[in-house]
Amino acid sequence: MISGTNNFYDLTMNKSSNNVTLSSPMTYTDVLTLTSGNIITTSTNLLNVPATATIRRGSSSSYVSGPMTKVINAGGSFTAPVGKITPGRYRPVTVAATSGADTWNIEYFGVNATSAGYNNAIMNTANILTVSMYEYWMVNPGTTTSAGLTLTYDVGSYSPPIVGVLTDLRVARWESSVP
Numbered sequence: 001m002i003s004g005t006n007n008f009y010d011l012t013m014n015k016s017s018n019n020v021t022l023s024s025p026m027t028y029t030d031v032l033t034l035t036s037g038n039i040i041t042t043s044t045n046l047l048n049v050p051a052t053a054t055i056r057r058g059s060s061s062s063y064v065s066g067p068m069t070k071v072i073n074a075g076g077s078f079t080a081p082v083g084k085i086t087p088g089r090y091r092p093v094t095v096a097a098t099s100g101a102d103t104w105n106i107e108y109f110g111v112n113a114t115s116a117g118y119n120n121a122i123m124n125t126a127n128i129l130t131v132s133m134y135e136y137w138m139v140n141p142g143t144t145t146s147a148g149l150t151l152t153y154d155v156g157s158y159s160p161p162i163v164g165v166l167t168d169l170r171v172a173r174w175e176s177s178v179p
Contacts, residue, residue, distance in 0.1 A: 008029070009028065009029055010028070010030050010031050010032075010033075011028045011031070011032045011033070012032075012033040012035060013032070013033065013034045013035060013036070013037050013038075013039055013062055014033075014036050014037065015037030016036045016037060017037075018037060019037050019039070019040050019065070019085065020037060020038070020040065021040040021045075022039065022040065022041050022042070022045040022046075022047065023045055024045055025044075025046050025048060026045075027048040027049075027050065028049070029050060029052060029053055030052070030053055030054075031054050031055070031056060032049070032053070032054070032056070033055075033056045033057060034056065034057045034058045034059070034063060034081055035057060035062055037061075037062055038062060038063055038064070038065045038083070038085055039063075039065070039066075040065050040066055040085065041064060041065070041067055041068060042066055043066075043067055046067055046069055047064055047066075047068040047069070048068070048069050049068065049069065049078075050071050051071040051073050051076075051101070055079075055080075055081055058079070058081025058090070058092060059081075059090060060083070060089075060090040062081075063081045063082060063083040063090045064080070064081055064082050064083070065082075065083055065085045066107065067105060068082065068107070069104065069105055069106070070103070070106065071101070071103050071104075072095060072098050072101070072102060072104055072147075073098070074098055074099065074101050075097060075098060076096075076098055077094060077095060077096035077097065078094070078095050078104070079092050079093070079094045080093045080094075080095070080104075080106040082106055082107060082108040082137075083108055083110075084108055086110065087110045088110075089108070089110045089135070089154070089157075091108045091110075091135065091137070091151070091152050091153065091157075092152050093106055093108070093139055093149070093152070094148075094150040095139065095147045095148070095149060096147060096148040096149075096150070097147055097148045098141075098145055098146070098147040099146045099147065100145045101145075102141045102142050102143055102145035103141070103142040104139065104140065104141055104142070105141075106137070106138070106139050107138045107139075108135070108137050109135060109136050109138070110135050111134075111135070111136075112132075112133045112134065113131065113132070113136040114133075118136070118174050127170075128172055131172065132157065132158065134158060135153070135157055149171065151171060
């Protein structure tokens with residue numbers, strides 16, 4: 001557990017037997033190296049990544065499980081090493097070519113979005129046949145900044161043959177009036 005006022009310069013996560021849970025917000029200003037073990041965060045106890053800071057590595061054996069923030073400068077990009085301990089999935093997200101400097105909030109959820117109150121019955125069925133019942137992401141800029149977005153999926157993201165043709169997959173979003 002990491003608690004108290006947490007501002008670090010360089011930080012290495014290399015804890016093979018357990019994870020580290022933040023009990024207060026944490027900021028580092030240079031490099032976070034994810035080697036082994038996960039950093040567990042909450043909406044109150046965030047991992048905050050300033051514009052000047054970077055993350056090295058990130059893998060199925062070391063990622064951020066919970067929400068994190070990253071300041072990305074205009075035209076910049078960042079790959080967030082996010083996943084969820086339960087169900088044990090690493091699903092990095094890349095935000096690229098941002099239209100302006102902004103603080104991005106990023107989190108992966110390894111559950112059906114309906115469990116968080118997102119109603120699949122109100123989606124645009126003319127353009128979207130179905131929504132994943134296995135996972136979803138929340139990737140939001142602090143203001144109205146736009147950017148390119150790359151999500152990942154792998155084993156546990158679907159049950160064959162539900163996905164079908166890879167070129168038919170789309171990223172969709174719920175309007176902000178939903179939770």
